Amino acid sequence: MGLSWNRVDSFNANRTSPYRPCPVCGSIQSRTITVFNGFQFFTDSAEEPKRADVCQCLCLDCFALFMNPGYSSYGFKTLFAEAGCSYGSMSGRADEQRDWLDGRGLLGEGKRVLDVGCYDGGFLSKLPENVLKTGVDIDGPAILRGRERHARTGIEFIHGAFETFDIDKTPDLITVFHVLEHLPGPVEVLKKLRAISHAGTKALIEVPILENGATKDINGFFSVQHMTHFSKASLGNALKRAGWRVVEAYECAGYNGFRVLAMPGENPPSPPFANPPLIPPLIKGGEGGLVKGAGDIPLLHAYLSEWHRALFEAGKRIERTLDTKRWVVWGGGMHTEFLYHTTSFFHAAPEREYMIVDGDRLKQGRSWRGIRIYGPSALSKVDWSVASLLISSYGSQNEIAEAAISMNVPQDRITTLYDDVRVY
Ligand SMILES: [Zn+2]
Structure with a gap:
């Protein structure tokens, strides 16, 4: 009788996942890197549940880092009711972002620009008059404010979810500034954006990355407001899965922002992830041409050592x-x-x-x-x-x-x- 040689974890049953799959590759195989038990989201409440065990996980298939569990829409509401800010509202950087786009000829006469996570239109209102501006956001009150504030500027505001919103015009430029890291399904949103694009559409995606994640504070890079903690590799994988091809990458000066310009690639997006079934399919990270960011593991440890150093220094003062x-x-x-x-x-x-x-x-x-x-x-x-x-x-x-x-x-x-x- 011949010997049986098998791959590790090739038994395809006998497991369930109480948590969500990797937001980048869909795998359910992950390892918890940090956990805060009973993490409380802001002030006490006798009526609303506000504590959860917050885990930050490493996907064992593609090495993406992400928060587990993710926010439900109810959880999002609770978070943003007190977080005091909405994402996409980094108004101080709008001028630099506009100039960067302008310098690449992306804001020419008659171009259609779609800002995803537009909040109340702060960024769009800084763009030249001769471009056509549309913004989409899930934040209803911000959209209403934007419509009021920019009523005369011709900015069109769409209120909807990023995966499913309706738009009747094909954009030439899509901007997604510091939004993707907040979303439960970043790849699904990138797929939607590709589906509404034409062959020449350019998408500008900016996220904070692990490579620049070393901070001196005790909060560190793993913000509980971020559902994916991207690296250059995992952002590349998310784009690839969604059918985008990176044409330029740029690291912003002075803050943690990694800016990527992408165009629709030749390959179609990979099929959507199934909701985690009871017996999940094995999805291996190599599938679909994903680049395993093997360097992300040492990078993670370098980051964690910096974070622990910050905790050590703060701890000495507390003593x-x-x-x-x-x-x-x-x-x-x-x-x-x-x-x-x-x-x-x-x-x-x-x-x-x-x-x-x-x-x-x-x-x-x-x-x-x-x-x-x-x-x-x-x-x-x-x-x-x-x-x-x-x-x-x-x-x-x-x-x-x-x-x-x-x-x-x-x-x-x-x-x-x-x-x-x-x-x-
Ligand atoms: Zn993964």
């Missing part, structure tokens, strides 16, 4: 706070949730008491993990002989410190977590 029994935490957002999960600050001394201040009115009057959130004016009532202030923010740390000093918080009562702050 020095243990004697003070009352703490005001300035910042009631995601950074404070990361502080909870990655440092000893809230765990080392159970008898310690806290209050939170935050400039965001949506948070004031509410609580986070049972700690009351006030506006910054509450600082004037604090007795600083028995309390200290911890600034729980990276990007705004220095401004907050200045504001605290101007509100008569003694300088020696202020603890910061970071030496130098790079805003990006």
Whole structure:
């Protein structure tokens, strides 16, 4: 009798997936890289579920990194109700983005431009008058605002899901700035965009990438607002699966933005992923000509070592706070949730008491993990002989410190977590 040689994981049953498949290749084989148990999305609520075990996973077939589970539409609503911003609204960069496109002759007379994730039309309104502008977004209120604000400029706004929206004109240029990383099905959206394109349509996709993911803050690159954590390789694979061919790639200066210009490729998109069935089919990453980003694994470890270094540095500062029994935490957002999960600050001394201040009115009057959130004016009532202030923010740390000093918080009562702050 001959010997049987088999590939690993070639038994095609005996498993189910409670989580979602890889958003890039559809495989259900993944490994959890980081997990936060009971991660809370902003303020306490007695009515709405706001905690979940948030995992960041590595696809074992194509090496894409992604969040598991993904957001439901209900979860998205909860997230964005308090996140205080919508994606696609990076208004400060619109001028540079327009000039980049203009420099490549993509904004000529009569060109049809479609901005995907247009929010209230901020980017489109910066484009030259002689191009035809259309924007699509799932954010209904932003679309209504855009229609009002830009009523006279001829921008057409479409309210719809990115996978299924209706458009009657074929765009010459499609822009997708920092949207793809937020979507549950980036490949499905890229397929839709290819389906509405003509042979000469150019698509500009910009996402943050793992290659530039090293940050000095405790939040790190694996934002819980991002459902796929792209690298150059996994973005390339997503585009390829959707039938796009990359014609230019560019790394933005000064912030983590990887910009790719793509055109419809010769190969049609690969078939859509099935919803994860009970006995899922084996999809191997090599299928469909995907490039396995084997370099993404060392890249991941390089990134994780940077992140752990940041956690180590912050942790050393936290260690020095243990004697003070009352703490005001300035910042009631995601950074404070990361502080909870990655440092000893809230765990080392159970008898310690806290209050939170935050400039965001949506948070004031509410609580986070049972700690009351006030506006910054509450600082004037604090007795600083028995309390200290911890600034729980990276990007705004220095401004907050200045504001605290101007509100008569003694300088020696202020603890910061970071030496130098790079805003990006
Ligand atoms: Zn994959």
